[in-house]
Amino acid sequence: MKHEEIELRAEKLIMPIVEKNGFELVDMEYVKEAGEYYLRAYIDKPGGITINDCEAVSREFSDKLDEDDFIDDAYIMEVSSPGLGRPLKKEKDFARSIGEEIEVKTYSPKEFEFYKKKSKEFSGILKSYDQDSFTIADEDGRELVFTRSETALVRLALKL
Numbered sequence: 001m002k003h004e005e006i007e008l009r010a011e012k013l014i015m016p017i018v019e020k021n022g023f024e025l026v027d028m029e030y031v032k033e034a035g036e037y038y039l040r041a042y043i044d045k046p047g048g049i050t051i052n053d054c055e056a057v058s059r060e061f062s063d064k065l066d067e068d069d070f071i072d073d074a075y076i077m078e079v080s081s082p083g084l085g086r087p088l089k090k091e092k093d094f095a096r097s098i099g100e101e102i103e104v105k106t107y108s109p110k111e112f113e114f115y116k117k118k119s120k121e122f123s124g125i126l127k128s129y130d131q132d133s134f135t136i137a138d139e140d141g142r143e144l145v146f147t148r149s150e151t152a153l154v155r156l157a158l159k160l
Contacts, residue, residue: 006030006039006071013064014041017057023049026082027089030075037075039065042082049081088154094129101157102126102136106150114142122146123157 011028018025018041026042043049043057058079065077088094088102101123109118122144124136133147134154146154 001070001072003030009068009070010039010041010065013068014057014061017060017064018043021053021057023053023057026093027087030071037071037073038078039071039075040078040080042080044082044086054079054081085155085158088126088156091129091131094126094134097126097156098128100126103153103155103157104136104144104146104151105153106146107152108150110146110150112142112144120152 007028007030010030011025014028015025023043023045026044027040028042029038029040031038031040041057041061043053045053058077061079062077065071085103086093088097102125104122104124106120106122109120110122111118122136122138124138124144127135127137127143129135132149133145135143135145137143148154
């Protein structure tokens with residue numbers, strides 16, 4: 001079974017649990033890191049997620065995964081907050097973040113005519129988005145347009 005299929009099936013199992021608790025499923029990923037497979041669910045709610053929230057969802061989700069038993073490999077299941085640098089992946093993430101400062105990392109160096117060199121990292125205020133692209137304004141108000149397919153990571157900027 002492909003990673004995307006596992007993520008979709010796991011998402012269907014966890015959604016009723018997340019919704020029942022008044023949370024939002026931010027992301028689901030099935031990845032291999034350092035030789036181990038991880039199934040991670042990132043949940044959130046206004047005001048932030050607590051360790052108790054994660055634990056409650058984790059217990060119930062673990063039971064559902066045991067019942068369904070559709071993942072062949074041994075894996076570690078985690079339920080956590082998306083963290084401060086929350087990724088923007090879905091339409092609702094972009095909609096919620098209009099006017100917020102975001103960080104963008106591209107797969108390949110990208111050149112804009114007003115910058116002296118190519119870069120893979122950019123930041124600015126999210127101005128607009130559609131299904132295929134989004135626009136940010138840099139600190140000088142210049143607009144930078146990115147296609148979603150060229151971006152490796154889009155997340156809220158960390159404000160320290």
